[in-house]
Amino acid sequence: MEANLDKPNDARPVRLRRHAVWAAALASAALAGCSAEVLSSTAGPAPKEVLTETWTYINNEYVDPKFNGQDWWSVRQTYLEKPAETSEQVYEQIASMLKTLDDPYTRFLNPKQFKSLQTTTSGELSGVGLQITLDTESELPVVIAAVEGSPAFRGGVKARDLIVEIDGRPTKGQALDDVADRLRGKIGSQVNVGLRRGERTFDVTLTRETIQVNPVTSQLKRLDGRPIGYIRLSQFNGNAAQQVRQAIEKLEAQDAAGYILDLRSNPGGLLEAGVEIARYWLTPGQTVVYTVNRQGERDQARAQRAPLTARPLVVLIDGGSASASEILAGALQDNRRAQLVGTKSFGKGLIQAIHPLKDGSGLAVSIARYQTPSRRDIHKQGIEPDVKVELPKSFSLEQLATDADSQYQAGAKALSRALASSQ
Known part of the structure; x- marks a missing residue:
């Protein structure tokens, strides 16, 4: 879609049956511990076009018309004025912009993550099989579920377990994308995951593998x-x-x-x-x-x-x-x-729409x-x-x-x- 550079009026109502919508516990939940082919981010549209495209989808569709109490147009201007020379820098800015909405289900997916999401919904994924979201109280990733039969499931990981460490490195305050990236890796390699269940803290070692869902x-x-x-x-x-x-x-x-x-x-x-x-x-x-x-x-x-x-x-x-x-x-x-x-x-x-963006990345809103x-x-x-x-x-x-x-x-x-x- 072409970005409108003029300040828009309030968008028309969204009719859900016109969207391909995703009702998972987290739009990229199944990406935790999953790997996919990395798509190049050096080609395609100018970096800031993807930021503007993301902003426009949020402006037109986001469930909260007050955008978490913000002037969404001013947010756009703030992030457009930030310098960025590479796609990776713009991706970080987009993630930061979306974080102001305080909605863990509205998330930017870089090309690698978006490819994994498409693979997951088709019935295949690879990794440890954890589905996660953010526990806002503890600022730790929390397990929604372990994919049945996956390494995480066989390892005894349960819903509502908090992930406190990955390979000895703390996860508190980290973005879910970063947590997911740390859980990914070469099939056959191992990852040590520190969990908290109630008052108990313990480690599980999981071997990454291809998972048929x-x-x-x-x-x-x-x-x-x-x-x-x-x-x-x-x-x-x-x-x-x-x-x-x-x-x-x-x-x-x-x-x-x-x-x-x-x-x-x-x-x-x-x-x-x-x-x-x-x-x-x-x-x-x-x-x-x-x-x-x-x-x-x-x-x-x-x-x-x-x-x-x-x-x-x-x-x-x-x-x-x-x-x-x-x-x-x-x-x-x-x-x-x-x-x-x-x-x-x-x-x-909450229900998300999943949008592909111009450079192969995606947006869950x-x-x-x-x-x-x-x-x-x-x-x-x-x-x-x-x-x-x-x-x-x-x-x-x-x-x-x-x-x-x-x-x-x-x-x-x-x-x-x-x-x-x-x-």
């Missing part, structure tokens, strides 16, 4: 002598909706009497995937989610066709269930379509808040389950959906009651 696994299980469908959804990437649909259709053909949908440690992803999966369970006309833009105008996504199944449903959530996971869980809870079992979700209620069908704003609040159950501290990936999985067992009991009442 297959977001859906499913299984026909038995409950009280009847077949039930178990669907595990670990991420809302570009493959998620189709794979969930295929899982439901297969389990329906196997006469599943009910379902347990597992969204634990699912940090979110593509908003459209979350909405589409909600529609698989809801009846036409039921609200999936409201989105509220900077003008306070509310847009609405509804179920549009007959559900794939009307059988009883239980959803498992925890503190790593964020954003698109919360959209799905909130829609099913508010429409009384499912009971939620587990622990309170993460609490991320918060363009709206979302509300559940009952118009709950869950940002920084999370969603409380209907049945609260903690996992044992010694719980491991291999114990998912087994007798050792206390949340799954509680979900099975809830489903058993629902099946009994539906007869």
Whole structure:
């Protein structure tokens, strides 16, 4: 887009369905510990053009029309006047400019990071598999979730762990991009990550590797002598909706009497995937989610066709269930379509649009808040389950959906009651 050098009027309302939007817990969350091909920043537009392009997107779309209490035009002028000779210097200025918004989800992505984000949403990434955001109180990076099956997941890293050191160097006050860069490295190399969990501080050593993100696994299980469908959804990437649909259709053909949908440690992803999966369970006309833009105008996504199944449903959530996971869980809870079992979700209620910029870099900008069908704003609040159950501290990936999985067992009991009442 061409930058407007005249001071603009207030932008028109953003209609979310015209955007490719990202509802992950952090727009570049999956970049932590990921590597990608480095794109050259020596060619392309003049350095300051990218700053102006970034400023214009924020001016036209940012969810807070007061820009965190700033005169956004004056901010533009301040940063345009700063000297910069290289793209790297401009990138630092852009990051500094965006930091004034005090919104960790509105972030600039250099070409390397933007390439990694595109790879992540397509279903592949490499690194240690950590998804992070910034804990503003401690000024430390905090784990949203470890990608299922990743080195971080196998190493026992959990949601809400604070990252205090990487290879012996403190992380406090560092930009998330810098933290992510330090977690990246050659596949097969190791990184030592210092973590704080409550009052306990400890280290884990992780070996970087290529991670294949297959977001859906499913299984026909038995409950009280009847077949039930178990669907595990670990991420809302570009493959998620189709794979969930295929899982439901297969389990329906196997006469599943009910379902347990597992969204634990699912940090979110593509908003459209979350909405589409909600529609698989809801009846036409039921609200999936409201989105509220900077003008306070509310847009609405509804179920549009007959559900794939009307059988009883239980959803498992925890503190790593964020954003698109919360959209799905909130829609099913508010429409009384499912009971939620587990622990309170993460609490991320902002939606980002992802924009490619002229030089191969990118921008994630918060363009709206979302509300559940009952118009709950869950940002920084999370969603409380209907049945609260903690996992044992010694719980491991291999114990998912087994007798050792206390949340799954509680979900099975809830489903058993629902099946009994539906007869």
